[in-house]
């Protein structure tokens with residue numbers, strides 16, 4: 018599907034065609050996004066907001082249109098609910114700080130799951146340390162799905178926020194976030210969704226799932242690096258204090274007293290990445306023109322196909338084999354270190370990721386040194402999977418000699 022739109026896919030790696038299957042780490046960029054960055058610097062580079070001159074107003078218009086585009090992509094028509102950040106990590110740090118300042122006190126509880134990325138663990142841990150609060154972890158069942166009964170019994174009147182990945186970056190499992198949000202809300206608990214691995218693969222509507230906050234990264238959804246998004250319900254964002262101080266986030270400053278800007282600028286201290294937001298909007302346009310539903314189905318087919326092909330190889334252990342997945346498969350080969358397999362795949366032009374995938378607690382739970390992770394994007398094809406499988410077989414012939 019549309020691989021010719023992505024110039025990097027024509028690169029040769031050690032004289033082999035590139036087979037890029039590390040999309041969960043970052044996706045490649047279509048020419049329209051690459052061109053957008055060049056166009057922005059060539060035609061409207063000027064600092065946004067405050068400027069009276071034409072270029073500044075043009076840059077501001079593009080930046081604010083990008084905010085509307087992101088809102089439209091996530092299903093909110095209120096651009097004040099869209100905060101531009103540097104990425105998912107930045108979004109969650111912002112939230113953990115600002116929410117923590119207003120809502121978390123000694124003895125309160127914050128809940129995450131056992132399969133989170135470090136970005137959705139450490140900011141909450143830091144908050145717990147700051148406020149003498151407690152981090153609680155939803156366990157997984159033996160099939161590695163979220164244990165909903167255990168989740169319910171973790172919640173107490175002290176639980177203030179649940180923060181959970183929509184899709185696991187290690188296992189690809191799609192978590193039942195609507196159910197989790199319903200359960201949490203029925204007890205007055207807020208929910209943040211880490212959508213870093215779902216936004217590129219699944220349709221998301223923040224209003225219909227009713228999450229309180231949601232974060233994703235542009236670079237994982239065909240957009241540029243250094244840009245991310247935090248969605249938050251307006252009534253909540255307006256109650257919590259700013260994260261960082263500086264230009265843009267103020268309405269008036271004196272040495273005695275400073276007042277803060279309105280939403281969403283209150284959370285956007287300093288010059289925003291207005292080139293990046295423009296390019297992100299182009300990436301979302303690109304994805305939506307193809308159709309998120311079509312991409313979802315295409316990738317689901319690739320995941321099913323890859324799992325079926327992997328199952329035929331002796332010694333392959335696929336994690337969470339029977340669970341619904343989006344974009345990602347993690348596996349190991351009996352008696353082989355994932356790193357050795359990854360290296361030998363790389364030598365044949367196949368890019369996968371090996372290691373703990375920034376989710377050490379989950380890797381510890383699996384009792385392995387790491388996994389081999391294959392992750393797909395809209396431009397991958399069955400042919401890519403075939404090349405990967407054939408490279409894997411060659412690697413195993415070498416390793417098992």
Ligand code: PLP
Nearest residue numbers: 104105106134136186213214234
């Ligand atoms: N959350 C999940 C589930 C991820 O997969 C990642 C990145 O891999 C992140 C958060 C962090 O994203 P970023 O590094 O773009 O901030």
